[in-house]
Amino acid sequence: MQVGFAMLAFLVVSVAGLYLYAALNVAKMETRDLSTLAPLPGAQFLQTRSGRVHVLDMGQGPPILLLHGSGRGLIDWQQGLAQRLAEHHRVIAFDYYGSGFSERRPQFVYGYDLWVAQAVDVLDALDVERATVVGHSVGGAIACIFAVEHSERVSGVVTIGTGMEIEPQQFALAAPGLGEAVFARMAYYGSAQTEAQQAALEEAFRVRGTRAAMLQYVRRQMTVDGLRLVTGVFEDVRAPVLHLSGSADVNISPRAAGALARRTGGRFQVIEGVGRRLDRRLETDRQLGEAEVVVDGLGDADQLDATAGGKFAQDLQAAVAADADERIELQLAIALDHLVCAVDEAAVGHREGEGIALVGGAEDGAAEPQHVAAVAR
Structure with a gap:
């Protein structure tokens, strides 16, 4: 009995210590107020029904909506892919709430529902009725949900490196206190192609509320959002879908991406010898190498x-x-x-x-x- 009580007390003190450690470090790391930041070159701040969104809107022609992966932003699309597509299309990309330079709010519930609603708000604010939706990583899942819930707004869907695999570390991040402590020490998520992009990425991670938003999303992915994807959604996609996967992708394997394609009934293509990027050989955007993009499906x-x-x-x-x-x-x-x-x-x-x-x-x-x-x- 005494051993059990001592163990419980130890766990309580440990978790409390992790929360305190996280709070102190977040206060040091998140020093920027979003209102003091200017949009990236070529981008703008757009006021929508749900909040202020950092948006890239370029080119003319049939619209294409680009959805980024978790913890990233429109910066992943800004060079290269967006520019190429903008030669013949209107290309729209935005930072999810909680990411990049878009708004953070305590009342936001960060996850798929929020970001799908945000996509609708962005298209409405820009007077766009329909678009082809291209999503990288978790952006592919969001694109599929968007296509199910707002089918009249979607011409077609492309997913890039999207699957249903869950990495073991995600379970650890779901633990009370531990997730807070890990995210508290995170200076930025991933890396960028150029020094300017890297600086913008790190600046976004200094905005207050960023780590809390990411952690909430990760935990919802392990519970509510994840269960939703496992039990449905993909089978209900009626828009044409193309799933792309790199044969050397160590995050989301071609097997996982292929399983997703079977659920949507869409086409599936593996690009041999390619991981989540093309070894950064391009001077253009990381996504050009990472995405091997498109929609021939x-x-x-x-x-x-x-x-x-x-x-x-x-x-x-x-x-x-x-x-x-x-x-x-x-x-x-x-x-x-x-x-x-x-x-x-x-x-x-x-x-x-x-x-x-x-x-x-x-x-x-x-x-x-x-x-x-x-x-x-």
């Missing part, structure tokens, strides 16, 4: 082979196989162009049984562009 694979969308895979393989940085950059740009054609021309599909059927009238099986909006649900 708008319809049946055989039907798409004859279309611009089917051409994407060849371009992408050429980009990955290229040795010279300049050629990689060029080939990825070409691949993105074909991707965009797939979004614009191949067609938005609807489900028939287990597959995705093209709707519309071209002889080669691709729906004509005017049918795209009409078939969206």
